[in-house]
Structures are given as C-alpha cells and as structure tokens.
Amino acid sequence: MSERRLPWVIKYRPRRVEEVVGQDQAKKALREWLEEWLKGRVPSKRVALLYGPPGVGKTSLVEALARELNMEVLELNASDYRRRSDIERTVAVAAKKRPLFRRGLIILMDEVDGLDPKADEGGIEALMNVVKETLNPIIMTANDPWREHLRDLREYSLMVEFRELTNTQIIALLQRICESERLKCDKEALAYIAERSMGDARAAVNDLQTIAEGYREVTLDLARTIVKGREKTLNIWRTLSGVFYAKQAWMAKRAVTQSEEDYETLIAWLNDNIPKKYGDPQDLYRAYESLARATIFLNRSKAGEWGLLSYVFDLIGPGVAFARVSGKILEARYGFPERIRLMSQLKARRELREKLAEHLARRLLTSKRTVKNEVIPVLTVIFRNETDPTMAARLALGYRLDKDMIEYLAGPRTNDVLKAVEKIRKAKPEEIEHKKAKEEKTRKKESKGLDRYI
Numbered sequence: 176m177s178e179r180r181l182p183w184v185i186k187y188r189p190r191r192v193e194e195v196v197g198q199d200q201a202k203k204a205l206r207e208w209l210e211e212w213l214k215g216r217v218p219s220k221r222v223a224l225l226y227g228p229p230g231v232g233k234t235s236l237v238e239a240l241a242r243e244l245n246m247e248v249l250e251l252n253a254s255d256y257r258r259r260s261d262i263e264r265t266v267a268v269a270a271k272k273r274p275l276f277r278r279g280l281i282i283l284m285d286e287v288d289g290l291d292p293k294a295d296e297g298g299i300e301a302l303m304n305v306v307k308e309t310l311n312p313i314i315m316t317a318n319d320p321w322r323e324h325l326r327d328l329r330e331y332s333l334m335v336e337f338r339e340l341t342n343t344q345i346i347a348l349l350q351r352i353c354e355s356e357r358l359k360c361d362k363e364a365l366a367y368i369a370e371r372s373m374g375d376a377r378a379a380v381n382d383l384q385t386i387a388e389g390y391r392e393v394t395l396d397l398a399r400t401i402v403k404g405r406e407k408t409l410n411i412w413r414t415l416s417g418v419f420y421a422k423q424a425w426m427a428k429r430a431v432t433q434s435e436e437d438y439e440t441l442i443a444w445l446n447d448n449i450p451k452k453y454g455d456p457q458d459l460y461r462a463y464e465s466l467a468r469a470t471i472f473l474n475r476s477k478a479g480e481w482g483l484l485s486y487v488f489d490l491i492g493p494g495v496a497f498a499r500v501s502g503k504i505l506e507a508r509y510g511f512p513e514r515i516r517l518m519s520q521l522k523a524r525r526e527l528r529e530k531l532a533e534h535l536a537r538r539l540l541t542s543k544r545t546v547k548n549e550v551i552p553v554l555t556v557i558f559r560n561e562t563d564p565t566m567a568a569r570l571a572l573g574y575r576l577d578k579d580m581i582e583y584l585a586g587p588r589t590n591d592v593l594k595a596v597e598k599i600r601k602a603k604p605e606e607i608e609h610k611k612a613k614e615e616k617t618r619k620k621e622s623k624g625l626d627r628y629i
C-alpha cells in the first residue's frame with residue numbers, strides 16, 4: 176500500500192496519550208487502573224469496560240497508554256470470543272500468561288457488544304469465569320454497554336465513559352491533518368464535515384480523506400456534495416448525550432428526531448436519567464415539567480392530533496436540555512430504566528401466558544388453570560428438549576401455536592423448533608393441509624362443546 180493510499184485513520188492514529196483529543200476523565204481513570212496493575216496489585220475490578228459512541232478514541236487510547244506504560248497489548252477480535260471453546264482457547268489462556276518482553280500485558284477485547292447473545296451460548300458464562308480470575312488487565316470496548324447480555328459483565332467492570340467529540344475538537348483534529356498533508360482546507364468546509372460527523376472522529380477523518388484524494392483541496396462546496404449523504408440513527412446512549420450536552424436547541428431536537436427509539440422509550444430513559452445529570456433542584460423541576468407536558472402532548476397526538484408531535488420533540492429535546500439553567504451537569508453514568516423494562520417484559524410475558532392458556536384450554540377441553548398448572552410446564556420441557564425438536568414441532572403444528580407461543584415455550588430453543596416446524600411443513604404439505612382441515616373441524620366441534628359448559 177503506498178503512503179498516499181494509507182487510510183488516514185491509521186496514518187493519523189494518536190501515538191501518544193496527549194494526541195488523543197478530549198476524554199480527560201477516561202484517560203485519568205484508565206491510567207490509574209493500569210498503574211495499579213503494574214504495581215503488582217490486582218484491582219477489585221479486573222476488567223475495564225470502555226464505552227461510548229464509535230470513533231471517539233477508545234481503541235486509540237488503549238494503544239497509546241500501553242505504549243507509554245511499556246505494556247504489551249494482545250488484541251482479540253470478535254471471532255476470538257464467539258463461543259465458549261474460543262474463549263477457552265484465547266482469552267482464558269492469555270489471562271494466565273506472563274508478559275514476555277514488557278512490564279505488563281493488556282488483553283484488549285474490542286467491541287464486545289457486537290457479540291450475538293444467541294450464537295454465543297455459554298460464551299458469556301465462560302468469559303465471566305475468566306473475568307473473575309484473570310492475572311492480566313482485560314480491557315473491553317463497547318458502543319452500547321447496556322445490552323442485556325452484558326449485564327453481569329458490567330458488575331465486574333470498571334466503567335469508563337467516552338464522550339462524543341465536540342465540533343471544535345474535531346475541527347482541530349482535521350486541521351492538524353490538513354497541515355501535515357499540506358492541503359488547502361477551508362475552515363467552513365472543516366466545520367461542515369465536523370458537524371456532519373456528529374462527534375465521530377473516524378467518520379470525519381474518512382470524509383476529509385475522500386475529498387482530499389479526489390480533489391486535492393477541501394472546499395465547502397465539495398464538502399457539501401460529498402458528505403451530505405450521512406444520515407445516522409442514534410442509539411439511546413447518543414440520544415441522551417445529545418440532549419444533555421446540547422449547546423443549541425437544534426442539536427437537542429436532532430438528537431430526539433434521529434433517535435432509533437420510540438418516544439415512550441425515550442421519555443422513560445430521560446425520566447430515569449435526568450436526576451443523574453441534573454443536580455440543581457430548579458433544573459430538575461423544569462426538566463420534569465417539560466417531560467410531563469411531553470407526555471400529555473404525546474397522548475393527544477396519538478389520539479389523532481398529529482400536529483402536536485412536533486411539540487413532543489421540542490419538549491423532550493430542547494425542553495429538557497434548556498431546563499438546565501444552572502449550567503451544572505453531574506458526571507454520573509447513564510442508567511438503564513430497569514424497572515420500566517422489567518415491568519413491560521413481565522407484563523408481555525404474562526399476557527402471552529394468558530393467551531396460550533386460553534388457546535390450549537379450548538383445544539384440550541380443559542380449564543385454563545389446568546393448562547397453566549399441568550400442561551404448560553410439560554410442554555416447556557418438551558419444547559426445550561436439547562436433542563430433538565421434532566416432537567415440539569409436531570405439537571406446535573398440532574396445536575396451531577403461533578410464533579410468540581412457540582417462543583414462550585421454547586425460550587432459547589425457539590429457532591430450532593421453528594426450523595423443525597418448517598421442515599415438517601415443507602416435507603408433507605398436502606398431508607398437513609389435510610390434517611389441518613380435519614383438525615379445524617374437530618376444533619369447531621370442541622369449541623361448540625365447550626361453549627355449552629362456559
């Protein structure tokens with residue numbers, strides 16, 4: 176690869192900690208934690224979980240710190256810890272290894288939130304065992320550390336938050352690159368790229384390189400034509416930061432309109448996190464008032480007054496952002512609205528159980544209570560059978576269970592059962608159709624019979 180073709184995100188990767196822009200708190204926390212290890216003391220948390228949006232310096236900081244502290248980095252990627260056996264082969268071995276040439280060994284597991292919790296059965300569990308006993312510091316990075324399957328891991332981790340970079344920080348970074356590439360870069364063009372990058376330095380540097388390599392100069396017009404397409408949806412983490420750290424109203428509004436979450440979820444998250452960020456009682460009061468009004472408008476707009484939706488955006492975005500008049504912001508971490516999530520999950524599960532009980536009661540000519548106490552437990556065992564989903568599939572077809580019902584019964588084995596159902600369906604379509612018709616007849620009879628008793 177010629178020098179010119181080298182991606183600038185690699186060429187200009189920060190080498191020293193000082194070159195990592197911003198992230199002062201993360202730098203301090205991580206350095207202290209690594210120094211603890213180097214002194215031969217094992218910190219109470221053996222894992223550091225670096226979290227934050229992409230392209231803000233998580234990986235770069237680890238590499239730069241390691242270089243400064245003269246530590247070795249063993250970088251593992253997702254394929255090294257997908258399954259239990261991978262973990263035992265890689266992470267677990269590394270966790271016990273003594274560094275060969277340097278003062279210490281850092282095990283870096285990048286982007287652990289990318290793990291697919293279903294495909295990694297046993298993986299997380301194996302990882303937890305390593306985490307509790309490792310003799311070397313393990314650093315993990317994640318964009319979204321609040322995912323359900325990372326919950327146990329969070330408890331054993333030093334949580335280190337990375338912020339999205341400000342426009343000013345990104346502009347400074349781009350300017351440095353322009354200088355060393357001897358490129359003519361217009362200030363407005365850099366500002367435009369920075370703004371579009373939404374705090375993601377990797378994206379900004381890539382955009383800059385695209386323009387520069389095509390045209391050898393970076394003007395606002397070029398930037399507008401080339402960069403304009405970037406439309407991103409924001410995950411909840413970025414939405415919250417977008418609201419709480421908004422400097423101008425439009426930033427807060429964009430954070431909520433571009434969120435991938437629906438408005439109820441957003442309100443729930445804000446509701447739980449406002450007190451973590453706002454300490455001043457008057458700020459709190461204003462923020463909650465804004466949220467309460469948003470809820471009212473949301474309900475009215477759902478009732479048909481759609482024009483009100485725009486006020487909802489205003490109230491949960493700028494409304495919450497500018498409730499903070501005191502200027503003070505707390506450094507607490509965002510928290511998952513556990514209660515809300517649990518409640519809704521439980522409620523959904525309860526409703527499904529009711530639906531299933533009713534469905535089966537009708538088919539089995541028995542009471543819902545009997546179904547719940549005696550039939551569902553047995554079906555659960557059959558549906559979660561590890562070796563052969565065929566029986567479960569036959570029952571699913573026989574009882575005409577829908578996907579949700581199958582999922583309720585089969586849990587982690589849902590996919591296997593669904594596949595088996597498909598297989599049977601494909602194998603003998605006519606026979607099944609025939610059976611279905613026959614079954615439908617009996618069912619009608621059954622329910623008639625049942626009606627008499629109700």
Ligand SMILES: Nc1ncnc2c1ncn2[C@@H]1O[C@H](COP(=O)(O)OP(=O)(O)O)[C@@H](O)[C@H]1O
Pocket residue numbers: 183184185187188189194195196197198228229230231232233234235236316340348376377378380
């Ligand atoms: N804080 C930062 N300071 C300087 N450059 C950065 C920073 N964050 C990201 N970059 C640029 O973006 C690229 C990717 O950064 P990286 O550390 O891999 O981000 P992350 O791990 O947070 O996704 C780096 O090579 C660098 O060019």
Ligand SMILES: [Mg+2]
Pocket residue numbers: 233234235285316
């Ligand atoms: Mg990274």
